[in-house]
Amino acid sequence: MGRTNKDKRDLYYRKAKEDGWRARSAYKLLQLDQQFHLLSDISRVVDLCAAPGSWSQVLSSKLASRNNSKIIAVDLQPMTPIAGVTTLQADITHPQTLQQIRDHFEGELADFVCSDGAPDVTGMNDLDEYVQHQLVYAALQLTCCILKPGGSFVAKIFRGRDIDVMYAMMSRFFDRVVCAKPRSSRSTSLEAFIVCLGYRPIEGLTPRLDLNLSTDEFFARAGIRGGGVFGGADEVWEEDDGCERCMVEFVACGDLDDVDSDATYRLDDNAVRLEPVQRPTAPPYKLALDKKRKGELAKR
Numbered sequence: 001m002g003r004t005n006k007d008k009r010d011l012y013y014r015k016a017k018e019d020g021w022r023a024r025s026a027y028k029l030l031q032l033d034q035q036f037h038l039l040s041d042i043s044r045v046v047d048l049c050a051a052p053g054s055w056s057q058v059l060s061s062k063l064a065s066r067n068n069s070k071i072i073a074v075d076l077q078p079m080t081p082i083a084g085v086t087t088l089q090a091d092i093t094h095p096q097t098l099q100q101i102r103d104h105f106e107g108e109l110a111d112f113v114c115s116d117g118a119p120d121v122t123g124m125n126d127l128d129e130y131v132q133h134q135l136v137y138a139a140l141q142l143t144c145c146i147l148k149p150g151g152s153f154v155a156k157i158f159r160g161r162d163i164d165v166m167y168a169m170m171s172r173f174f175d176r177v178v179c180a181k182p183r184s185s186r187s188t189s190l191e192a193f194i195v196c197l198g199y200r201p202i203e204g205l206t207p208r209l210d211l212n213l214s215t216d217e218f219f220a221r222a223g224i225r226g227g228g229v230f231g232g233a234d235e236v237w238e239e240d241d242g243c244e245r246c247m248v249e250f251v252a253c254g255d256l257d258d259v260d261s262d263a264t265y266r267l268d269d270n271a272v273r274l275e276p277v278q279r280p281t282a283p284p285y286k287l288a289l290d291k292k293r294k295g296e297l298a299k300r
């Protein structure tokens with residue numbers, strides 16, 4: 001019974017294995033879609049930071065019957081193939097990755113870009129939030145270069161102290177920006193998703209990625225200064241002076257009768273532990289495990 005412990009503690013983890021999803025994150029995208037109808041009427045999608053691939057599985061199942069649909073999934077880690085999805089092992093912060101995505105879309109723009117990206121966490125909240133947000137800004141940069149006007153963008157964020165800088169940044173590019181918390185995301189976690197609808201390219205700006213241009217410089221060219229203080233925008237945010245902060249709508253999504261991600265459930269007495277749908281192909285801890293197996297990690 002001990003082997004079913006994680007299944008009980010996290011019913012989404014258990015359910016993902018029963019439903020054939022590679023990760024429990026699938027339910028986050030499904031609940032976001034239920035609320036915002038992100039995946040209706042779209043055919044070209046970029047799934048950033050996609051491994052092991054549960055979001056790509058959701059995208060593939062939703063777009064399967066549509067003509068000429070194209071899904072490209074990008075991650076630093078290799079991904080086991082998914083029907084209808086082109087996988088690309090690459091760094092989303094590198095300009096070459098954008099070129100590879102463009103080549104795949106043969107010059108057409110994407111309808112939807114999503115990023116569930118997360119760097120390795122250190123446990124130091126401020127540092128983790130900073131690094132996470134740099135990844136979201138990199139995803140936004142790439143999105144500005146590939147998303148069609150009116151298109152949507154969703155990214156995982158951590159709602160830390162400086163999250164309004166992120167809200168303000170997104171509000172410059174999109175008609176509607178919402179902070180959404182799917183029921184499958186633990187309420188004890190700072191994780192949420194920024195849902196950006198109605199992409200509005202900045203007039204006169206042809207966004208391009210350049211290895212020699214930092215994220216700050218990229219946004220500065222769009223008239224947005226680092227730190228979130230804008231010239232000429234409605235939303236003004238200034239550091240530490242207690243004045244106006246950029247706020248966005250907050251929406252909790254998923255049905256109330258969906259599983260509660262913070263509760264422990266009683267499984268059927270005959271429940272057996274299910275194997276994961278897809279084991280990680282090249283997890284960062286693989287080297288350590290190999291060494292442990294060979295006795296090379298023995299304590300002195």
Ligand code: SAM
Nearest residue numbers: 049051052053054055075076091092116117118
């Ligand atoms: N959405 C995925 C799913 O449903 O299976 C889960 C994504 S997982 C939480 C976060 C992923 O972000 C990891 O696979 C990691 O390799 C990827 N990642 C982090 N930084 C990246 C980067 N710079 N470029 C590409 N992928 C990155």
